[in-house]
Amino acid sequence: MSDRQEEQIISSASEPIVETIDEIQEDGSIIRKTRTTRKITKRVLTTTTSVKEDTETQQRNHNHSQAITASESSESTLKDLSVGSAAEAISTGSSTTTTTSTTTTGAATTSSITATETAVASSSETTESEEVSEKSSTATTDETKRTFKFGGIFGKGDVDNHPLYRFLAKFPLKQSPAPHTRPRPVKPIVYAFAPGWKVGGQETEKQDNKDVEAEKKDNKETIIGSFDVDSLKWMAYLKFNQIDYDIKPAFEPTMSPSGKLPFLALPDGSLVTDEGFEQWVQENKPHSNKSESLNIHEAAEAVAFSTLTESKIHAALLYTLWLEAPHFQGTTRQHYFGHHKYYLGKLLNYMSKSNIVHSMLLTRTQIDRELIFEEAATAIEALSVQLGENEYYFGKSTPSSLDAIVFSYLHVILTLPRIRNAEDGGRSGELARMVKKHENLYKYSQNIWKKSFAA
Amino acid sequence: MAARQHTEEEFAAQRKRQQEFEEAAFKIQTLVENVRHDPMKLRKITLHGVGKTREGFLHRILEPAFQARSLHEVIGLSRQAVRRMERFGIFEDIKIQLDSPRDNWLQDRKDLVDLGIWVKESSRIQIRTGTEAGNAEASLYGALTVKNVFGGAETLSTSMAFGTRTSSAFQFALATPLLADPDKNLSINLYSQTRNNTQWSSYEEDLKGGALKYSTLSPFGYHELAYEGHWREVCRPSEKASLTIREQCGHSLKSALTHMWVHDMRDEPLLPTTGHFLRVTQEYAGLGGDVNHIRQEVEAQVARSNNTGYILSATVKSGYLHSLNGKPSKISDRFFLGGPMSVRGFKSNGLGPREGEDSLGGDAYMSAGVSLMTPFPGLAGRESFKAHFFANAGTLVSVQPGQSATKTIDDLTKAPSVSVGTGIVYRHPQVRIELNFALPLMAAKTDALSRGWQLGLGISFL
Numbered sequence: 001m002s003d004r005q006e007e008q009i010i011s012s013a014s015e016p017i018v019e020t021i022d023e024i025q026e027d028g029s030i031i032r033k034t035r036t037t038r039k040i041t042k043r044v045l046t047t048t049t050s051v052k053e054d055t056e057t058q059q060r061n062h063n064h065s066q067a068i069t070a071s072e073s074s075e076s077t078l079k080d081l082s083v084g085s086a087a088e089a090i091s092t093g094s095s096t097t098t099t100t101s102t103t104t105t106g107a108a109t110t111s112s113i114t115a116t117e118t119a120v121a122s123s124s125e126t127t128e129s130e131e132v133s134e135k136s137s138t139a140t141t142d143e144t145k146r147t148f149k150f151g152g153i154f155g156k157g158d159v160d161n162h163p164l165y166r167f168l169a170k171f172p173l174k175q176s177p178a179p180h181t182r183p184r185p186v187k188p189i190v191y192a193f194a195p196g197w198k199v200g201g202q203e204t205e206k207q208d209n210k211d212v213e214a215e216k217k218d219n220k221e222t223i224i225g226s227f228d229v230d231s232l233k234w235m236a237y238l239k240f241n242q243i244d245y246d247i248k249p250a251f252e253p254t255m256s257p258s259g260k261l262p263f264l265a266l267p268d269g270s271l272v273t274d275e276g277f278e279q280w281v282q283e284n285k286p287h288s289n290k291s292e293s294l295n296i297h298e299a300a301e302a303v304a305f306s307t308l309t310e311s312k313i314h315a316a317l318l319y320t321l322w323l324e325a326p327h328f329q330g331t332t333r334q335h336y337f338g339h340h341k342y343y344l345g346k347l348l349n350y351m352s353k354s355n356i357v358h359s360m361l362l363t364r365t366q367i368d369r370e371l372i373f374e375e376a377a378t379a380i381e382a383l384s385v386q387l388g389e390n391e392y393y394f395g396k397s398t399p400s401s402l403d404a405i406v407f408s409y410l411h412v413i414l415t416l417p418r419i420r421n422a423e424d425g426g427r428s429g430e431l432a433r434m435v436k437k438h439e440n441l442y443k444y445s446q447n448i449w450k451k452s453f454a455a
Numbered sequence: 456m457a458a459r460q461h462t463e464e465e466f467a468a469q470r471k472r473q474q475e476f477e478e479a480a481f482k483i484q485t486l487v488e489n490v491r492h493d494p495m496k497l498r499k500i501t502l503h504g505v506g507k508t509r510e511g512f513l514h515r516i517l518e519p520a521f522q523a524r525s526l527h528e529v530i531g532l533s534r535q536a537v538r539r540m541e542r543f544g545i546f547e548d549i550k551i552q553l554d555s556p557r558d559n560w561l562q563d564r565k566d567l568v569d570l571g572i573w574v575k576e577s578s579r580i581q582i583r584t585g586t587e588a589g590n591a592e593a594s595l596y597g598a599l600t601v602k603n604v605f606g607g608a609e610t611l612s613t614s615m616a617f618g619t620r621t622s623s624a625f626q627f628a629l630a631t632p633l634l635a636d637p638d639k640n641l642s643i644n645l646y647s648q649t650r651n652n653t654q655w656s657s658y659e660e661d662l663k664g665g666a667l668k669y670s671t672l673s674p675f676g677y678h679e680l681a682y683e684g685h686w687r688e689v690c691r692p693s694e695k696a697s698l699t700i701r702e703q704c705g706h707s708l709k710s711a712l713t714h715m716w717v718h719d720m721r722d723e724p725l726l727p728t729t730g731h732f733l734r735v736t737q738e739y740a741g742l743g744g745d746v747n748h749i750r751q752e753v754e755a756q757v758a759r760s761n762n763t764g765y766i767l768s769a770t771v772k773s774g775y776l777h778s779l780n781g782k783p784s785k786i787s788d789r790f791f792l793g794g795p796m797s798v799r800g801f802k803s804n805g806l807g808p809r810e811g812e813d814s815l816g817g818d819a820y821m822s823a824g825v826s827l828m829t830p831f832p833g834l835a836g837r838e839s840f841k842a843h844f845f846a847n848a849g850t851l852v853s854v855q856p857g858q859s860a861t862k863t864i865d866d867l868t869k870a871p872s873v874s875v876g877t878g879i880v881y882r883h884p885q886v887r888i889e890l891n892f893a894l895p896l897m898a899a900k901t902d903a904l905s906r907g908w909q910l911g912l913g914i915s916f917l
Contacts, residue, residue, distance in 0.1 A: 168906045172898040176870035179852055179899055180808030180815065182699060191701075248702075254690045255704040265698055341708055341745065344686070348706065 031181065185267050190238070191250040192231035192262035193336070224453050225411070227335045229317065231262045232408040234277065239452040240399045241285040251339060278401065298394045302402040305386060305393075308379050313409050315360065316376035316431055319369065322356045326419040326428040377434050384438035391447070399448065410435055410445040491527040498556055498567040504574045508545065509606030515635035516540055520570065529553065533570055540574070542637040543608040548575040579603060587616070588886050588912060594618025608632055622659070624648035638672040655804040655814045655903075657696035658704070660787060661688040676718035676733075684744075685709040687787045697811040703786045711740035725914065726828070726841070726882040727758040728766050746788060747780040764830040766841070769823070770917050772797075776818040778856045789816030790851060793872075793903070795911025798822055798849035800874030800893030805903030807851030814903070815853070821867050822849030824917035828880060839882040843889065847917055848873040873897040878909075888912050 019035045226232045238245050245264075256263040258273035264280070265271055272280045294302060321332045328349070336352065337345035360367055383406055392399045393406070413435050419428045436442055500517050520536045523529040530553070537549050552571045561567060584597040598614035609631040616624045630642035645665045652658055664685035671678050688706045714737050721730035734754045741747040751774065758768040774790045791814060794803035807817040828841040852866040878891030889911040895904050 164907075168894075171906055172895045172904065174897045176897065176899045178809075178901040179817075179866070179870075180810065180901070182810055250702070252705040255692065255701040257692075257694065340706060341743075344706060344708060 184269075185246070185265065187244050187246050188267065189246045189248050189265040190231075190234060190262055191248050191256065191265060192226050192234060193228035193251060194226045194231065194247050194249040225449075227412065227415075228261070229314070229408050229412050230260070230274075232411060233404050234262050234264075236399075236407050236448070236452060237278075237281060237401060237404040240404060241281050243281065243285055251336065294394060294396075294400060301386075302393070302400065305383065306402050306405045308382065309405055309409055311363075312372075312375045312379035313413075315372050317409065317413060318356055318360065319367070319372055320416070320428065320431050322353050323367070324428055327416065328353065330419065331417055373430060373434075376431065380434055380438065380441065384441050387440055387444060389440065391444075399452075403448065407445055407448045410441055411449060414442070414445055487526065492525050493566070494524060495526045495529055495566050495568055497521055497523055497529055497533075497570055498561075500570045500572065502572050502574065504576065506576055507579070507603055507606050508576065508608070512607040512635055513540075526568075529568060529570075537572065539635075539637060540572075543632065545577060545603040545608050546574045547577040549573070577602065587618075589914060592618050592620035594621060594624075604629075605631075607635075608637075620651060622649045622651045633669075640668075640670045642668045642670075644668065653693050655791070655802070656700060656786070656816075657693040657813050658689050658700050658786075659691040661690060662686070662787075664709075676716055679713075679715040679717075681713045681715075683709070683711050683713060685711075689786060695812060697813045699810050699815055700786070700813050707746060707785055707787065708744040709740050709746050709788070710742045710744035711738050712742065713738040721756070721758060725887045726766075726839075726880065727756070727768060728760040729758055731758070732756040740788075741779060746785060747778070747782075748784065748788065749777045749779065750788060751775050751777075752790075764828075764838070764841075766828040767826070768828070769825045771821075771823045772917060773821045774819065776854070778818075778854075781856045783856060784818050784853075786816050789818060789853075790820050791816050792820050792822060792849050792851040795889065795891070795905075795909050796913045796916050798824070798847040798872060798874060798917060799845065799876060799891055799909060799911070800847065800895040800905060801872065801898070802903035802905045805905070806849055806872055806899075808853050809901040809903070812903075817851035818854040819863055819867060820849065820851040821871075822847070822917055824848075831879065841880045841882075843878045843880045843891065845877070845891070846873070846875045849917075870899060871897060872899060872902055876909075886912055886914060887916065889916065 017036070019033075021033045021035070022031070226235060235245075235247070248265075250261055253259055253261050255261075256273060257271050258275070260274060263271055263273045264277065321327050333345055333349045337348045340348065357367070387393060391397070393402050394400070399407075413431050416429070416432055418432070435445075497520055500520065502513060505513065516539050517536045520529075520532040523532045533551055533553065537551055540546055540549060550573045552573075554569050554571065556564070556567050556569050579602050581600040581602065582598070583600070585595075587594050587596055594616045595618065596614055596616035598612055600610060600612040602608070602610055604611045609629065612626075612628050612630075614624075614626050616626075618624070624646065625648070626644060626646040628642055628644045630640055633639040633641050643665065647663045648661075650660045650662065652660060662685055664683060664687075666681050666683040668679060668681040670680075686706065686708055689704050692701050692704060716733075716735045718733045719730075721727035721732050724732075732755065734752075736750075736752045738750040739748075740750070752772075753774070754770070754772045756768065756770040758766060760766040776784055776788060776790065778784055791804040791807070792798060793801035793806035793814075798806060804814045804816075806814075807820070808815040824845060824847040826843060826845040828843055831837070831840040831842045834840045848871045850867050850871045852863070854863050872895065874893050874895040876891050876893035878889055878893075881888045891909050891911065892907060893909050894906060895902070898904060
């Protein structure tokens with residue numbers, strides 16, 4: 001009888017080590033560094049098969065199991081195991097051995113099971129470590145490992161081991177700390193058109209409590225609200241979902257990755273724009289039981305109403321702000337380009353106006369004031385009817401995304417400064433009048449402002 | 456025998472001719488020598504071949520010649536006037552002739568002489584296209600130049616360039632010499648250009664503006680005084696732009712007075728072997744506009760060489776941007792440091808404050824470089840190839856408005872970025888090309904290093 005003994009034991013320890021180091025810099029700021037070291041796990045289980053001349057035959061099978069970090073490869077090895085063990089069990093063929101082989105196969109299977117268990121266990125461990133390392137690698141680390149870009153010049157293989165690169169890696173001989181560090185934000189920052197309706201040196205009619213409170217707050221140098229519909233929509237939606245945020249006033253749409261303000265700067269360095277905003281809020285809102293979600297019908301209606309608002313009322317608002325002289329030369333220029341010098345602001349205002357007109361002409365053949373305002377009036381009436389006497393849309397006790405959209409439009413319309421000008425015959429206030437006709441919308445907008453912003 | 460005689464005769468004849476020639480020249484010379492200081496003045500200057508050039512302009516150029524009082528002065532001042540005319544670049548060919556007056560009643564006046572000038576005006580319109588290489592940038596340009604537009608050697612030029620660093624540039628310039636002096640120049644420039652800074656700072660800058668410049672030569676050097684008005688927009692940040700760069704996006708207006716003084720005593724600017732060079736630039740921005748600052752830059756260079764082809768040169772460059780209204784500086788005005796033409800061993804604009812992969816620029820910098828050029832082994836005969844050993848150092852820091860001067864100086868000196876290296880320098884007639892192997896010895900954590908080989912192509916190096 002042959003005596004097969006194959007013993008191969010190769011094992012290397014592997015553990016992911018996560019270190020968090022806080023370094024205090026010379027200027028007082030603290031840099032947190034996360035360093036993750038992950039090594040490849042290799043565990044090899046060996047069992048030797050020895051067939052002796054004794055009556056009792058013990059057969060153990062070779063079991064090589066290598067638990068490697070990739071789970072797929074571990075599966076394949078397990079398959080090999082099962083095939084191999086079965087083959088080996090069959091190869092030793094004799095009646096006695098068959099019986100024993102069954103047992104041994106049983107043993108083999110159990111051992112293989114244990115092998116799989118351990119293999120699975122080890123692979124799962126390593127996958128966990130992979131996740132940890134991936135997460136830490138996405139976070140911005142201040143690791144100063146400098147890599148070589150064109151490593152392939154000196155041939156393939158491990159770039160960092162080439163003697164030239166090993167030599168070069170010694171330089172610089174002395175490193176000094178970074179000259180500029182921007183403290184990482186703690187809360188997400190919304191870059192939005194801000195502040196709200198505090199307009200310097202222009203006649204603003206005090207509209208009930210809204211402006212008074214806004215001005216009071218602005219005197220204390222806090223920024224609430226925004227004069228821009230999209231920015232206010234984001235702020236309202238974040239407030240409804242109880243997400244804490246900082247506001248940074250921004251007036252240049254080009255600074256945003258999508259070309260439109262507002263956008264969100266997260267503490268980990270990534271940016272969220274229009275497309276991913278709602279999803280991000282849903283993912284990151286604090287989970288609480290009292291948030292009521294809309295059912296299918298309500299969700300569909302919400303989509304319909306928000307589309308209605310964002311097309312009809314938006315068009316009327318754009319018309320009022322950009323295409324009618326009183327607001328265009330005063331309010332809009334002041335808000336969007338007030339921080340520039342006067343003539344530059346005027347020039348940029350005109351350039352923006354031609355862009356707006358161009359975008360409006362994409363969806364209609366001509367810009368007809370009567371039609372636009374008629375459609376806006378119908379839309380406002382529909383919103384008013386839908387709201388009824390409820391506090392929020394669909395009778396919920398907490399506001400939804402539709403509330404954010406409708407509120408932002410209503411608030412911006414209602415807080416447009418009233419231009420006392422005989423020239424335009426009061427046309428500039430037409431949109432505001434249309435909204436005020438519906439008491440419930442007026443109260444609704446005030447209510448949300450008081451609850452979410454002014455409080 | 457006969458041939459030999461023939462050549463001997465020729466030789467003798469030649470010698471005789473030469474002798475006669477020398478005697479005649481000697482005669483004229485003695486004649487002129489004797490007459491040199493005799494009273495003589497210019498009576499009339501006649502210009503032939505002038506079409507578009509203004510009379511008043513030419514009168515101004517030639518006016519000083521009338522002050523000659525002797526033959527010696529007549530010849531000297533006429534030559535000077537002609538040289539001035541040549542320097543304007545509007546004449547292709549100038550010939551002069553001094554002669555006694557043709558008029559009959561002046562036949563016996565020995566003290567009057569007439570000057571005749573024959574000129575050929577060069578063609579007015581010139582169109583040039585080509586490629587141009589500057590400091591680490593190459594561009595394709597087309598230019599239309601109209602010379603002598605209004606008859607007084609004014610130049611009108613319109614040019615268009617598309618390049619690597621300046622992605623598009625349009626310029627319209629009208630330049631005129633003042634007071635018929637080719638050294639004094641007044642020009643109006645209008646330009647619109649886009650600079651592509653995505654590679655080191657992830658943004659592009661649109662610039663539209665104009666400048667009114669006056670330049671002159673004085674015994675101290677070249678002066679240029681200008682008023683500039685710029686409308687700049689920092690826009691189109693790339694995907695990976697950092698937040699600080701994004702916050703810099705926007706429009707700004709700059710209305711500034713600048714002055715530049717250049718004192719250049721080097722033998723040539725690309726690879727100087729002797730001499731020194733000093734350039735001082737100041738800019739005061741604040742006459743309206745969004746930015747209010749003083750920007751100062753100083754560059755000095757010294758070069759020494761010996762006869763065996765070893766050249767030692769040292770350069771120092773420093774700049775400071777001081778904000779006058781308490782607001783932080785804008786990225787369009789800041790300084791950048793680093794690169795194959797600045798501190799070698801670091802990536803282009805790689806020193807100083809950085810965020811992520813973006814270079815933010817700084818408000819104060821100091822840099823110095825020492826280079827030793829030696830004859831290249833194996834190419835010792837060729838002067839344009841040199842082996843190069845250098846050491847460069849530089850610091851770029853940002854200055855908060857209201858910061859004390861001691862803190863700025865402290866920041867500048869406490870942690871310089873130093874590099875050494877060696878390489879080859881090739882001096883092409885238009886540019887200098889360097890291939891260096893650079894090793895940074897000291898660097899800040901965020902500096903973008905360029906260890907190893909680095910290629911530099913340009914005109915002014917550290």
